[in-house]
Amino acid sequence: MRFPTRRRVAFYGAAAVLAAALSFVPTPYALIMPGSAVDLRGVVTVLGHTWPSQHFYLTDVTLQTRTTPIMLLAVLLPGTRVLRADEVLSRDETPPQFEGRMRKAMDESQAIAAFVAERAAHLHVPTPKSHVIVYEVLPMSHAHGILEQGDVIRTVAGKAVRSTFDITNVLFKQKPGAIVHVIYTRERVTHAADFPTIALKGKTRLGILLLPEFEPPKLPIPVRYRPFNVSGSSGGLMFALAIYRTLHNEPPLSIDRIAGTGTISYDGTVGPIEGATQKLIAARRAQAQLFFVPRENYAEIARARGITIVAVHSFNDALRALDVEASDRHPKPTRSVSMPRNLGKERLQ
Numbered sequence: 001m002r003f004p005t006r007r008r009v010a011f012y013g014a015a016a017v018l019a020a021a022l023s024f025v026p027t028p029y030a031l032i033m034p035g036s037a038v039d040l041r042g043v044v045t046v047l048g049h050t051w052p053s054q055h056f057y058l059t060d061v062t063l064q065t066r067t068t069p070i071m072l073l074a075v076l077l078p079g080t081r082v083l084r085a086d087e088v089l090s091r092d093e094t095p096p097q098f099e100g101r102m103r104k105a106m107d108e109s110q111a112i113a114a115f116v117a118e119r120a121a122h123l124h125v126p127t128p129k130s131h132v133i134v135y136e137v138l139p140m141s142h143a144h145g146i147l148e149q150g151d152v153i154r155t156v157a158g159k160a161v162r163s164t165f166d167i168t169n170v171l172f173k174q175k176p177g178a179i180v181h182v183i184y185t186r187e188r189v190t191h192a193a194d195f196p197t198i199a200l201k202g203k204t205r206l207g208i209l210l211l212p213e214f215e216p217p218k219l220p221i222p223v224r225y226r227p228f229n230v231s232g233s234s235g236g237l238m239f240a241l242a243i244y245r246t247l248h249n250e251p252p253l254s255i256d257r258i259a260g261t262g263t264i265s266y267d268g269t270v271g272p273i274e275g276a277t278q279k280l281i282a283a284r285r286a287q288a289q290l291f292f293v294p295r296e297n298y299a300e301i302a303r304a305r306g307i308t309i310v311a312v313h314s315f316n317d318a319l320r321a322l323d324v325e326a327s328d329r330h331p332k333p334t335r336s337v338s339m340p341r342n343l344g345k346e347r348l349q
Helices: 005-024 071-076 095-120 164-171 236-247 276-285 295-301 315-329
Strands: 029-039 044-046 055-064 081-084 130-137 152-156 179-186 189-196 198-200 203-205 208-214 223-225 257-260 290-294 308-312
Touching (some): 029 071, 071 081, 095 208, 095 223, 095 236, 095 315, 164 203, 257 276, 276 290, 276 295, 295 308
Parallel strands (some): 055 257, 290 308
Antiparallel strands (some): 029 055, 029 081, 044 223, 130 152, 198 203
């Protein structure tokens, strides 16, 4: 078909404008895609101890917070999911600020992982000081007019809060709209309030962004983390397992590639994460034989085949699962490795 000159120019001009819009105009959506499986052998060092023969993999997701219409076509790729950008970024938060918040979450997860692992190895590790502060109250939250930036959250629904993960673990048991009792301090004055939770990304939330403030634990055996290109809080479980198995490299396991995901709290609780499906894909790419997932996320990947999936609610659950693998290689009574009795009781007063 031939166009007159003016119509042809107009057609190409409109096509150029459309192409620019598809390529550069931002959308209110974000993408969550399969990320990588990071071999922690190159990330974690436990001073004076040799890394075990197994490979422990932290799995992550790729998060694209700024998308254009043409980028949204990636949803056709396996494991890619679209979500609203305001479910990831706060209202006035820039991507660099978001990344800084995620790095802070990574630092918290690494500190807690080392604490939990060495406590589980029956080493004496004093409980470090830690608390959680309000970074921002989101527009849809019922905490508006109650909580403010800088407030310290002390308890939620009667549970002491020492880490950001404690709040997520408590709210998982609540339904959206449930009234929760929150105790917080502002300028050293204690306050209490009751307000409804909200539904966010299909989960029960307070509708606030949090930042952890914590002292590094005083570890009897120093643990060092090398920088690597992953941030966020969901690597806590795998950091703790890698450290523990480096401290206790016996008995040998029947598998050598272990991957997983899950936050971890000071009391050893493993909490829910985002992107279980995407992280399982990353584990498969690394040829992992076993994948640890928080109990709350198990339904998302329960039908997967070709890899053993173990749902856990605590660090002790994961240790027992590894004991089963060891007994498969060297049959003998399963060794029960328990957390110290006082670990879950040493909470912020």
